[in-house]
Amino acid sequence: MPAAPPPLASYVESWHPRPVTDGDDLAPGPAAALSAVLNLPAPAAGPGDPLPPLWHWLHFLTWPAHRDLGADGHPLKGHFLPPVPDRQRMWAGGRCEIAEPLRLGEPAERVAGLASVTAKQGRTGELLFVTERREFRQYGRTCLVEEQDIVYRSGRGGAPHPRELDESAFPHPGDPWQVPLRPDPALLFRFSALTANAHRIHYDAPYCRDEEGYPGVVVHGPLLALLMLETVRRHAPDRRVRSLAYRLRSPVFAGERLTACGTPAGDEAALRVATHREERHATAEVTFQAP
Template identity: 50%
Template sequence: MTATDTHAAWKGRREEAEDTLSADTAARLAATLDHPPAPTDVAPLLAHWLCFPPRAPHSELGPDGHPRRGGFLPPVRLPRRMWAGGALRFMAPLRTGVPVRRTSILADVRESEGRSGPLVFVTVDHKLRQEGAPVLTERQDLVYRGAPVTPPAARERAPEDTPPPGLWQRALVPDPVLLFRYSALTFNAHRIHYDRPYACEEEGYPGLVVHGPLTATLLLDLYLRRRPGARVTGFRFRGVRPAFDGRELTLHATPTGTGADLYAADDRGRTVMSAEVDAV
């Protein structure tokens, strides 16, 4: 059986899980985003990413800190895994202290060839419910890549068009403390986010990698800071390239008739992530 056949056999797999987001954990996310304490039983948007953390025993983690391949996700042998993007629809607020049920389906597995070698794309669909009522749906796109074979500088992409500056902007420098706090909130042991020697020497990055979900959360947070009363109904994001600690990250948002167009840019002005918000 070929690797392609093995991966295809994982399509359609289904998983059920239940968790409860505490008000304290939601407050810690708000603190990480630099928001003042605001007691409420409604969690911030995207706080559901703090639910359902991986619970693999320490002895079952791979060399990158992720749970070993297999189980629900296919046993892709390519060593580097990144969250490439996703799309969400929000039907109701996520409430703290109320059990949330997640149904996950492995919707697609496909192989491709990129500039740096083979790629495997995995798409997972999630549905979250509380007390039987839908809260949100989500599509997650994961990408697996091979080990680096050339120095990072040699792998830089050709110059690209940079979007115009957003009407709203926020600049910050992600530091190891921010990355640590988000890793702790999500129980994410992926070493590229906190182990600098591993990130640089094993995976060929120039620094610690900023979590894709953290960048997405910061982009949506920028919109909500400017439109605090908006009811967000949808959010889509796509990772373009990694962002790294110690380098300025600029968040941009431009309101539209139905929400906003957003993007994050690195210290060289290159797009790190693009996103769209739907709101009423």
């Protein structure tokens, strides 16, 4: 009988990557490109214009050499990639505190560090939760602080289902804010290019079915998060987001009609992504700055 594999925590006991600082000029091109991809009103056009919440994901990108990618399209090595064999990766959610918006055309600095690493037992096996913390600064001022939660597992036992991450209910009394979208493979391909994401689950249907256990091409988790925040920009353009927390719960697949929904309540709003299959593929809570 083969020996049981070592626990995931054993691979990261001595893994303590140091913080990394890099810069970006926040050129306006990526924001204009994303607006075109999603048929959205352009949020910013030139130097000094503020970026909407989470649109900084279009910047500070890295492009490893193609030979350095694994079979799944992800880099084989990376500063904040845990040394776990045969990794499978899923973006689970995150949080963001916004003191002031980042502004286009002005030099920005990002300081990224490892916040926490936690091993947990899920329904499909052991999971490793890695949280990366990032601070974004312009002219010496901290504008935005973000945490991203990434979940890893080892082996080809099927991707961890997001429901393993959070079983709590998310109540919603109604959805006066709505933004519909039907993402097709071309849209997902363009979004992958804009975010330097080569993960094959977003464009390779046979790989999705045969290797990762999905029935079709998967819509990007960051795209679902951006769409939830788009309900705020469309329906409450004068409200400034002070903080947000989002959770990616279950996948949406290419070709499905989805709706990003929002319900305001005073200085807060509850957001979600729904399809005909499920009411809460992704959820978010937003807090607005007081008037």
